[in-house]
Amino acid sequence: MKDIExxxxxxxxxxxxTEAFISLFFHEVVRDENIRVLEEKGRILSALYxxxxxFRIWNQEVTASxxxxxxxxxxxxxxxxxxxxxxxxxxxxxxxxIPLSILIxxxxxxxxxxxxxxxxxxxxxxxxxxxxxxxxxL
Numbered sequence: 793m794k795d796i797e798x799x800x801x802x803x804x805x806x807x808x809x810t811e812a813f814i815s816l817f818f819h820e821v822v823r824d825e826n827i828r829v830l831e832e833k834g835r836i837l838s839a840l841y842x843x844x845x846x847f848r849i850w851n852q853e854v855t856a857s858x859x860x861x862x863x864x865x866x867x868x869x870x871x872x873x874x875x876x877x878x879x880x881x882x883x884x885x886x887x888x889x890i891p892l893s894i895l896i897x898x899x900x901x902x903x904x905x906x907x908x909x910x911x912x913x914x915x916x917x918x919x920x921x922x923x924x925x926x927x928x929x930l
Contacts, residue, residue, distance in 0.1 A: 794824055796818055798836045799836060800814050802836055802863065802865065806864075826842040826843060826844070827839065827842075828841075830873045838863065838865070838876075838877055840861060840862035841859070842859060842881050844856075845857065854892055855890055855891075856892035856893065856894050858894050858895065862874060862877070862878075874905075875909055879909075
């Protein structure tokens with residue numbers, strides 16, 4: 793079993809989510825076999841979560857691995873740790889015969905980072921807000 797308290801602390805420091813969300817995520821979503829970590833001297837420096845995700849392609853369901861919570865402590869960044877974790881996750885997906893890996897970069901600059909590890913942008917989106925129309929009650 794991975795050090796869940798250390799992983800929760802890493803998550804909170806990187807993403808700033810609430811304790812309630814973090815507890816729910818680790819209790820309901822994360823399974824030990826889907827956690828990938830790199831550590832030094834017992835301290836987790838980098839982690840990602842390979843969440844099983846059923847994906848429908850051309851009327852066929854394919855199990856994908858949704859990469860979530862990928863992050864490295866600021867003082868350990870620039871050492872290639874995340875790239876190593878991604879390569880490790882690709883090998884594990886191959887072992888499990890999972891043909892598809894997906895992720896949604898949280899920041900625009902991450903698109904370039906993930907492209908270097910083999911990901912490609914397959915769709916984009918833009919957000920539009922439609923104000924509600926005034927309705928007469930008569």
